[in-house]
Amino acid sequence: MVRWIDWESVDTVVEYGPGTGVFTEQILEYKSPGAEFFAVELNSQFATSLAMRFPEATILQDSVGNIEALCRQQGVSEVDSIVCGLPWAVFSDDDQTAYLDAMMNVLKPGAYFATFAYLQGMVLPSAHRFRTKLQSYFSEVHASPTVWKNFPPAFIYRCRR
Numbered sequence: 001m002v003r004w005i006d007w008e009s010v011d012t013v014v015e016y017g018p019g020t021g022v023f024t025e026q027i028l029e030y031k032s033p034g035a036e037f038f039a040v041e042l043n044s045q046f047a048t049s050l051a052m053r054f055p056e057a058t059i060l061q062d063s064v065g066n067i068e069a070l071c072r073q074q075g076v077s078e079v080d081s082i083v084c085g086l087p088w089a090v091f092s093d094d095d096q097t098a099y100l101d102a103m104m105n106v107l108k109p110g111a112y113f114a115t116f117a118y119l120q121g122m123v124l125p126s127a128h129r130f131r132t133k134l135q136s137y138f139s140e141v142h143a144s145p146t147v148w149k150n151f152p153p154a155f156i157y158r159c160r161r
């Protein structure tokens with residue numbers, strides 16, 4: 001999720017749906033010391049515990065649907081990288097589109113976007129719909145091989161705007 005990113009070129013990184021903070025820990029380790037970082041988590045309990053676990057990080061309890069306003073609030077005009085733990089396959093068609101549309105208004109051309117999907121979730125039409133949308137929103141979309149050691153098995157979409 002994070003190793004493929006050229007971190008030296010990233011001045012601003014945002015995490016979508018950090019949950020328990022597995023990717024947050026990696027982002028804080030990999031990002032350049034001067035790079036801006038904030039995470040957007042809808043669930044207030046996760047947001048509160050993340051803020052306690054990572055006092056050096058900015059955790060915003062909000063929806064990624066509001067990313068443009070959140071960027072303005074943080075003084076960020078463009079984002080170089082989004083690392084995302086959102087469960088895209090459970091979102092409605094309208095929500096998938098709304099979150100991707102809002103993302104496109106903040107992501108720089110060439111910016112990195114990483115998200116993951118569970119292999120078993122690919123039986124859902126919504127998961128295929130999301131994959132098709134990625135191909136229309138991003139200039140490059142690469143699906144990794146399945147990570148069988150993950151439980152449940154999962155794979156990563158690595159995209160460039």
Ligand SMILES: C[S@@+](CC[C@H](N)C(=O)[O-])C[C@H]1O[C@@H](n2cnc3c(N)ncnc32)[C@H](O)[C@@H]1O
Nearest residue numbers: 017018019020021022040041042043063064085
């Ligand atoms: C699969 S979990 C995150 C996995 C994460 N990598 C971890 O270490 O726990 C998905 C997260 O996305 C959050 N989420 C769902 N919809 C969201 C939204 N619209 N905006 C922000 N966060 C959202 C959920 O609250 C949940 O914490």
